[in-house]
Amino acid sequence: MNQFSVATWNVNSLKTRLAHLTDWLRVSPVDIVLLQETKCEDASFPTMELEAAGYNLSFHGQKSYNGVAILSKYPIDETITGLPGNEGDDQARYIESVISLPDGAVRVASVYVPNGSEVGSDKFAHKMRFYDALSTHLSSLFTSEEPVIIGGDFNVGAYPVDVYDPKALDGTVCYHADERAKFRTLLHQGWCDTYRALQPAMQQFSWWDYRANAYVRGHGLRIDYLLTNPAATDRLISSHIDESLRQKEKPSDHTPVVATFSD
């Protein structure tokens, strides 16, 4: 059976994490990689290094902040940059590409939902609006007969099992009821949280704060997801969190989530 694999990873600066990324891809040659927080302008994207690693590229960046990208071993066809319906927002947080696999096309997107800073702040309101635009756009992709896979840093833990201390964190940014409701709107549309679908009760995290020894203390959240529409869910084989990247020297504060599908 032919398979393909997809990963999402918030690298927290692509240039700083480039060796981690290329080393990892040599050991774990994922077919499609969805990156967030590349933090580099398009003109300085490390195209040569990633093409040498065997990937076609689409990217959407800006200076210092945000930035998303798609790496694919298979040809990249059409690409959309910026979240449709959110045109007034000039932050580089969304890119969507169609990939030509040997036996058909899949549509993938890399999304970096705003962190929200602090509940009640202007940035939090921006996060809520971003979710509304994301829900609207994804609802238009959901019923597509082509497989659609949305990966990214959604900056929210969906359920109590997804955070290290749900009682203490309840009401704080990335685990406020309003954010959980926005994210679960996507699940209620029918998008499949691939990791949770295959590990219904397991507690693993995808992000740990750099501060206060959070990783060593197990103080993490699962805020990075690979979501699939029914056409992609039908092909889902496995999904897991690869914690090894968080254990490296000078790691990203996030670690990759990977899923495999039948082609």
Add this chain to the structure above:
DNA sequence: ATGGTGGCGGGGCCA
């Protein structure tokens, strides 16, 4: 613990 650490860029913002 309104701290803590890390990236960018070269001070303060963002996470």
